[in-house]
Amino acid sequence: MSRRRTTAGLLAVVALTGCGGAPEAPVAPSPVPAATTSAPAGPVRIAAGPTGQTAVLAHVYAGRLQEAGFDAGVVDAGTGRADYLGALERGDVDVVADYSGNLYLYLRGRAPVGPATTAPSDGATPAPTSPADPEGGGLAEDLSELLGLGDERADDEDVLAGVQDVLPEELRTLEPAPAENTVAVVVTRATAVEHGLSDLEDLGPVCGELAVGTDLDFAGRSYGPEGLEDAYECVPGRYVPFGDQDDLVDALLEDRVQAAALFTASPAIEDNALVVLADPLHNFVPQRVVPVAAEELPDAAVEVVNAVSAQISTDDLVLMTRMTSARDPYTPAEAARYWLEGGDDT
Incomplete structure (x- = not known):
């Protein structure tokens, strides 16, 4: 029942x-x-x-x-x-x-x-x-x-x-x-304010200073490292893959990574007041x-x-x-x- x-x-x-x-x-x-x-x-x-x-x-x-x-x-x-x-x-x-x-x-x-x-x-x-x-x-x-x-x-x-x-x-x-419900790069409000981030074009110049957390498949996707570099000249200091989204979000909140790739319908974005960086050049698949x-x-x-x-x-x-x-x-x-x-x- x-x-x-x-x-x-x-x-x-x-x-x-x-x-x-x-x-x-x-x-x-x-x-x-x-x-x-x-x-x-x-x-x-x-x-x-x-x-x-x-x-x-x-x-x-x-x-x-x-x-x-x-x-x-x-x-x-x-x-x-x-x-x-x-x-x-x-x-x-x-x-x-x-x-x-x-x-x-x-x-x-x-x-x-x-x-x-x-x-x-x-x-x-x-x-x-x-x-x-x-x-x-x-x-x-x-x-x-x-x-x-x-x-x-x-x-x-x-x-x-x-x-x-x-x-x-x-x-x-x-x-x-x-x-x-597409993939997006998100950051904490503190990181957004520190680096003046509102979209991925803002991220490019400071990308080398940041670690970006992702799921296990991100590196092999066309919108992943190759796409971000091609569209926004974003080459992070390192990519850190996670097998669990909760672990990825925890790492972001604890500043072990400074940005994360999440789906836009993830409740974690709202729950933690994360900032979704706009994708004006349409790197991510709609x-x-x-x-x-x-x-x-x-x-x-x-x-x-x-x-x-x-x-x-x-x-x-x-x-x-x-x-x-x-x-x-x-x-x-x-x-x-x-x-x-x-x-x-x-």
Whole structure:
């Protein structure tokens, strides 16, 4: 039986999982607009997608679609792109939330960037990170080259357009959300003030004085040491790899490293008031949340999913990450219900 929690219990988990205190409860989302056509008799099946965040979003889509009169539900179509995109093409599912950069790299036959949180296998425990979907090769050596941009670096819109160009004919992208979960370099406020840092262009001239903490895969990624040097002339005094994000954040707070590469939807950024350095030259692969749907998804359902996308911010992804990866994690369905109710148990 699913555990029932009060709002106070939800906020307690938010507070206990971080050092910076509980964030405000989410603002109650606006009601979904009335569909322009009546809901069809057939069900709308939503895949959970590759991460805990997309699993929560799947349940949010289902909740909003149910409110609009659809017979909607979340189904298990696997967490690998080969699985759930194949299910979309076969008509076994109708829509899934994904990340623009990783989706594009997969469709072009390259290994996606590792996610911040993997999809829970049973709604409670994160599953192991899946191996790279495509065969051979690592991350694209040059995303801009793949997109045909020459020397111009790829931004969000380039990647979203690229996804539409390479999706199978049976599939389409819907409206992307403002939310993103991409890699970024972060520093403490003290370090930002000491060196006058607000973006990676500021970091370049002082990079040699700093140690940068990363995950174990950073050195082999195109946006890693080679990308930072090429884009920003940033060559740190040393890179320090960590196998655990908590250890990496502790090292940053204790000044054993002075900068760290984290995903932007990591609760650790908010909890510790870390400063995210802007990436004006687009070194890091853009990762906007984008729904992928079957071409035959009814227009009325498309309107509902697009309305949800318009309301999903990076802060929402942080909350979803926090709730589904806590010591006593919430299921994606519970986290979605909390978001749908605006933080209130009614």
